[in-house]
Amino acid sequence: MAVKTRLHRSELAVPGSNPRMLAKAPNAGADVVFLDLEDAVAPEDKEQARRNVIEALNTLDWSRCSVTVRINGLDTPYCYRDVIDVVEQAGRKLDAILIPKVNRPEDINFVATLLSQIEQAKGLKPINLYALIETAAGMDNVREIARACPERLEALVFGVADYAASIQARTTNIGGINPDYAVLSDPLEDGSRLRHFSDPWHYALARMVVACRANGLRPIDGPFGDIHDTAGYLAAARRAAALGCEGKWAIHPSQVPLANEVFTPSAAEVERARRILEAMQQAAREGKGAVALDGRLIDAASIRLAQNLIAKVEQIDRGKS
Known part of the structure; x- marks a missing residue:
């Protein structure tokens, strides 16, 4: 069965065509x-990038x-x-495969x-799958995609x-807002x-x-294109967290600590969660069946929210030890 408890606060993208970046990746502080x-590699570099990735998987410390x-x-x-090449030659070091443009x-x-065939032939443990939802067809079919292959899909x-x-949207920055997508107040x-x-x-x-939540999967927000706009990245990450996402991509190492910060519960959140449980x-x-805390009603739903938060904090703490 697919691992459902892995931390995903930050997911760092590393081009397979860049050996220097590959060498630094395990120590960048990202959860994933x-x-x-794919996109980060030019067509003429695809085969060399594949060889680079296999070597990086086999020789670097990914612990x-x-x-x-x-x-x-x-x-x-x-x-x-x-x-075939990556899994046959380095599958023992691989946690998951990310499939782009799933429709x-x-x-x-x-x-x-x-x-399944490679794992059986090579005696490998099952490797998980992540699916990129990045087309109109994929979003239209996202419910059915989320139900596919529950034994692997994470x-x-x-x-x-x-x-x-895909939807021909007008955008000025990958993952950012568009000033034209706005509303006006009534006249003052x-x-x-x-x-x-x-x-x-x-x-x-x-x-x-x-x-994702209906099918036990982890929802992850994708890239924010302007690596110099720290405030914009943080705002996008906080919007995603507010909607229930587990984490966000980092397309540059400088974005890793930002994602970790946003998707790590704050001390105030942890303290309140513990008070709710108590x-x-x-x-x-x-x-x-229900009581008031700080003037607000808390009930069974409050318990579930608090338990989820405490479980996430404990998982983060285990990762630090």
């Missing part, structure tokens, strides 16, 4: 590193993070060799079938850049009107999160 054979490989798309001539459940099943990732291209006394920006990716991301335990001893 994905070695990229500080999970490691995955993003293969090329199923509609390319590189995909099958990515799966339908059959895309998941194709890679899963290849994996996470769905929102690939905002290709998704924007002086006749002026306030302009409020909106998040053009809210619907798509929320839809993917629901599909208050509900006291209520249970007194035969009460």
Whole structure:
């Protein structure tokens, strides 16, 4: 069965064509590193990048993070060799394979079938799958995709850049807002009107999160393109966290600590969660189904939220030890 408890606060993208970046990746502080054979690699460099990734998997110490490989798309001539060569030669070091541009459940099943045959032939443990939802077709079928291959599928990732291209959205920054996607207030006394920006990716991301949570998967937000805009990255990450995402991509090492910060519960959140659990335990001893804490009602739903948060903190702490 797929691992459902892995930390995903930060997922660092590393081009397979860059040996220097590959060498630094295990110590970048990310929960997950994905070695990229797809968009970050030019067509003429695909085969060398694959060799680089295999060498990196076999020779570097990946004990500080999970490691995955993003293969090329199923509609390319590189995909099958990515799966076969990487898994046959370095599958023992691999936690998961990231499938780009997943349009339908059959895309998941194709890679899963290849994996099963290689694992059986090489005596490997099962390797998980992540699916990138980054096309109009993929988003349209996201519910069915989330139900595909439950024994392997671990996470769905929102690939905002290709998704924007697929739906022909007008965007000014990968993962950022568009000033045209805004609403105006009614006229004020002086006749002026306030302009409020909106998040053009809210619907798509929320839809993917629901599909994930309904099927026991981890929802991950994708890239934020401006590596110099720290405030913009943090805002995008906080929006994703508010919707229920587990983590966010980092396309540069400088974004890793930002993602870790946002997706790590704050001390205040942890303290309140512990107080909720203590208050509900006291209520249970007194035969009460709900109690008030700080003037607010807490009930069974509050317990589940608090338990989820404490479990995440304990998992993070285990990773530090």
